Amino acid sequence: MHDSAHIYITVGLQESGKNDKQRSNKLSVETKELVQKRRAMKVSSNRDKIELAELTKTIKKKKREDVRKFNTQIINKAVISGTSMEAAKRRLGIGRYQMYAIKKPDGEVTHNKNEIIKVVEDFYRDLYNSNEHPQVEANAHLPSDCPELDLPKARVHSSLPSCAKGP
Template sequence: MNSIEAVILEELRDEKWDTLGLSEVRRAGEAFIKLVDGHVLCYEGTEERIECGIGFLLNKRLAGNVDEFFSINERVAGIILKVNKRYHVVQVYAPASTPDDEKVEKFFEDVENAMKGKKTQFTFVTGNFNAKVGQKKAGETAVANFGISNRNDRGDTLVQFAERNQLKIMNSFFQKKENRKWRWKGPSGITKNDIDFILTNRSDIVKDVTVLNREDVGSDHRIVRCQIGLNLKVERNKLVRNIRQNLCQLKEKSEEYNLEVQNRYSQLADIEKTEDMNDNFTKILTEASLSVAGKVRKNTPRKPSEETKDLPRKRRNMTIRTARNKIDAAEVGKTINKKKCEDIRKFNMTKIEETKKRWKLEINQENDWHRKKSDVQPKKLKW
């Protein structure tokens, strides 16, 4: 294990971490290495000279969840992690301040290329952008209210990149104390700026972005930590959510459905991975069915009904001054309870009838299939 990895792991020993993006790893070539303690190091460097370089350090808990590691060059690399969903993390190391605009434009083109062509649910772009974003400007959605210092030209380019790709610069979304705002310190020790950023297309899952100011890894940059949180139950329900297709209508328009599937199937020609092919094929069948036949509309009554919802409003608007008013209010309360029971019973009975009809339809379809199958079988000859 290289000394720098040992220092980083020693500093992170008391911290909870899963994936660590590395900028300027200063190693030649490309490698995917399993370290002695079970953690995984993957990186991309140059063959000619040991400088720049980009990579990831993965906790041993995620060693078996790496779906793909790829690199564009020694400044842009990415990794696909498959946990409950697929996470796409792109690590970058932007060129230092330079008047060469073409070099900067080429860098952001490489980052966009690393983001494209990967089917994932969550995308993160992290690393050293050598840019100062500063404060939010009017009309911007990628930047929030807690940026620091003033924006420079490279910061404008970064914000435009984020806006163009529907990304949020999460460093500016969380208010921090002064000693937790800066990520980089100049050689003089006086200049302090925020040039390391975390961008994502799913700001709703990010719980916090901060710096680890106690860890010393021998760099002029401080470690930036992004904490995410997922409701696994909700995400799992999204994966298994069933769209009720109109099977009766689909049966009547079978020829149109077959033609729609054939037209959409041609889109799979350029897909190489079996998993992506399967996901897209399932999606094509569902989309073709919905396009031709639509989906079954729910006609079930609401629980409770609108009439029952009006009763509590009526009771709230009643003026209770006399004994007779109290009796009337009590009667309305009894009516509310009675109506609730009736609505629940009606709702449940409607559900039962829908289920019976759906089962009957499926049984009829199965019987039709068996009948057609028996019709095409050759008849036995009598000798």
């Protein structure tokens, strides 16, 4: 039922032309280039580590500036056009954490909101429709040098009442 509703809505949006709207991106081209540069960096020496740290600081500052500039533009448009500030805040997602990029299964990174939603939907659909169950070893969380205890169940149950109770 959910899939048919999703298809119905998608077809309706495509027919009305609303799906063709281009969303402006919050991050500038310069910031995106810095992010790509950081991804491509190979850290092999202390100098590279320092350079990576400085580049990360610069990227954080640029992202903050870009997002603030974008948000300010949207709010200014709302004020000038006389539209609702609440609608502008909802559109910006102010007060909510949002994902701005995701890596597709083919390895390509996308920044398009619709593609991000599609990748996440596909991931969870595959996850919940999967018939595979992970095999977990009974003592996988124990260190390898930990000896196994073979205690009779009755002995364990009889000793539990004498244990100190927690708060």
